[in-house]
Amino acid sequence: MVGDADPRHPWIRGTHPLDYRAEVVSSWAQYAAPTPLLRDHGLVCLGAGEQSDARTGFSNRRLDSHALVFVSSGAGEYHDRRVGRRTVSSPAVIRVPPGRLHGYGPAPDGWTEHWLLFDGVTVRALLDLGAFDTRRPVAQLRQMPAEVPEFFAELRGVLESARRSARVTASALCLRLIALAAEVEIHDEDADRVADRVIAALREHAADRIEIAERARRLGLSPATLRAVVHEATGRSPHEFIVTTRIERAQDLLVRTELPVGAIGAAVGYDDPAFFSRLFARKAGVPPTEFRAQHTRRPPSP
Known part of the structure; x- marks a missing residue:
């Protein structure tokens, strides 16, 4: 053979x-x-x-x-x-x-x-x-x-x-x-569709300054159901997921734009620049200005 x-x-x-x-x-x-x-x-x-x-x-x-x-x-x-x-x-x-x-x-x-x-x-x-x-x-x-x-x-x-x-x-x-x-694990398809819809909405409106209860109401869910859906899909609470999404967007803006740090904080949902800088440093490991310096590409010096 x-x-x-x-x-x-x-x-x-x-x-x-x-x-x-x-x-x-x-x-x-x-x-x-x-x-x-x-x-x-x-x-x-x-x-x-x-x-x-x-x-x-x-x-x-x-x-x-x-x-x-x-x-x-x-x-x-x-x-x-x-x-x-x-x-x-x-x-x-x-x-x-x-x-x-x-x-x-x-x-x-x-x-x-x-x-x-x-x-x-x-x-x-x-x-x-x-x-x-x-x-x-x-x-x-x-x-x-x-x-x-x-x-x-x-x-x-x-x-x-x-x-x-x-x-x-x-x-x-x-x-x-x-x-x-x-x-490749098969999950409940109905639950997956709900989770996909919820995660997409939280991402889209992450910068909105609204409470979790209001986010749940807009999605047609109770706050408890929203917490359960988000935790099952991401391993995080809705608040943690929103904060992470905001910080990731701030990282992108720090590298791609020259916007001031305060403006970037406001763009992702934080009106207080000092609070945003402290939060960013805690989540990203370095302050916003240092993150920008580390990750922004610049032409070599002549």
Whole structure:
């Protein structure tokens, strides 16, 4: 069957001495000892692997780290005491936090999975931003990202490497895979439409000097619903989202125009120049004048 597709997995090619992509996919697992510096200040990859045509799974398992499992073909089941039993039908992902007693595995026909273990302080941000939503341990995907096999193949190589820089590469690949899953996750379409409308309106009228309750009324929502919608979509409160939008617009105006700082503050919703400068410095890390000096492009001196 050299050079022919495997009928069970059409994307797997037969071996060919001149085609490095032709190697038949095999099951593998690679683990890495924790890197304290990455764990304590970022994200550390603790292991990754692949199970092609897997027929067995786990039961009553409790992990010390977070796990993300991509199921690219086949179907099966996930279960834990919090959510009960959930059907897993490819393409899908399974997300498991540390300490949760759980189990999952394929139906008798098997499935293909890629799995990832990781930990670190960055996970808190991923949880708050909704990129790793453990409230929904099983999530359906619109499609399996084409990059997944490629990223896992690269991850296998860097986890085998003894170079210190390989730990950083593994961390970056972990983050990219987590982001890929979040990008293609299927959400409630009606809720997404409401969120898109709300976010667009808040962006458009961010500079308006009106209270949150009035913004909610104009959108036909209660203040509580507005808070819930915005937090689910952005991980922020409506007030935080509006402030962030204003500061981002101010950054753009500082770089693209020569408007005075006070005028820029007024343009984004702040009439008090001193208050705007203090707020900008707190959010951007530097005062407006310094931000402009750092980021404005100028022709080289003669």
